[in-house]
C-alpha cells in the first residue's frame with residue numbers, strides 16, 4: 001500500500017542502498033515465528049475471502065503455488081514463476097518508498113515487498129503495510145498478464161506524474177483501483193483491490209450493503225477524497241480489466257489539468273452523474 005505515514009517507519013533503511021532502495025534481504029532470513037505468523041493469517045483469511053475475491057486473484061494463487069508453501073512463499077520461487085507468467089519479479093525493500101522510487105520499480109516490472117511481518121499483537125489494527133498485504137493481496141494479481149500490464153503502465157504514468165510535479169491524482173487512482181477496486185463478474189461483484197483482499201474486516205464490509213458502489217469513471221475517481229484509516233465509504237467498480245486498461249490509456253497530463261479545476265468529492269457523497277450500482281446504507 002502507498003499512503004501517507006502517520007507512524008514511525010521501522011524498516012531498516014540503512015540496509016537500502018542505491019537509487020532503487022532495495023535491500024539484500026534474503027527470504028531465508030525469515031524466522032520460524034515469521035512463517036508461523038504467515039500461516040496464521042493465511043489460514044484465517046483464505047476461507048473468508050474465498051467467494052469474495054475475483055477469479056484472477058484465485059487463479060494467481062494457484063499458478064504461484066501458494067498452497068504448496070509452508071509459510072511465507074519463497075521469494076525466488078515466486079519471482080521465477082511470475083517472470084514466466086507476466087515478466088515481473090519481487091524485490092525486497094525496507095518499508096515505504098518515495099513515490100519516484102516506487103513508480104520506477106513498477107515501470108521495471110519489479111514489485112517491492114517489505115521485509116518484515118507484523119507481530120501477533122499488531123495484526124488487526126496496524127495500518128502500516130506488511131508482507132502479508134504485499135504478498136497475499138498484490139502478488140497473485142500480478143500473475144495475471146492484463147492486470148500486470150495495467151500495473152506496469154501505472155509505474156510509467158507515476159513517473160510522468162512525478163516529473164509533472166504532482167502525484168496526488170494518480171495516487172487516488174492507485175487507491176481506488178489497485179488497493180480498493182471492485183469488479184463485476186458473471187458470478188457477482190468481486191474484490192480485486194489488495195487492500196480489501198488482505199483485510200479480514202474490510203473484505204466482508206466492502207461487499208455488504210453498507211458502502212456505495214459506483215461505476216468506474218477515471219476523472220470522477222481522481223476527484224474523490226478518502227481516508228486511509230477507516231473503511232472506505234465508496235468503492236469504484238470496473239466491468240473488466242480491459243475497461244480499466246482502456247480507460248487509463250490516454251495521456252493523463254491534460255486530465256490532471258482538467259480535474260484540478262473541478263471540485264473534490266466529499267467522502268460518502270455521490271454525484272448525479274454517478275453510475276450507482278448500490279447507494280450504500282451509510283450515506
Ligand code: PHE
Nearest residue numbers: 153154157248249250251252
Ligand atoms: N496513461 C497514463 C498517463 O499518461 C498512464 C497510466 C496508465 C496511469 C495506467 C495509470 C494507469 O499518465
Ligand code: FE
Nearest residue numbers: 001002179194
Ligand atoms: Fe498495497
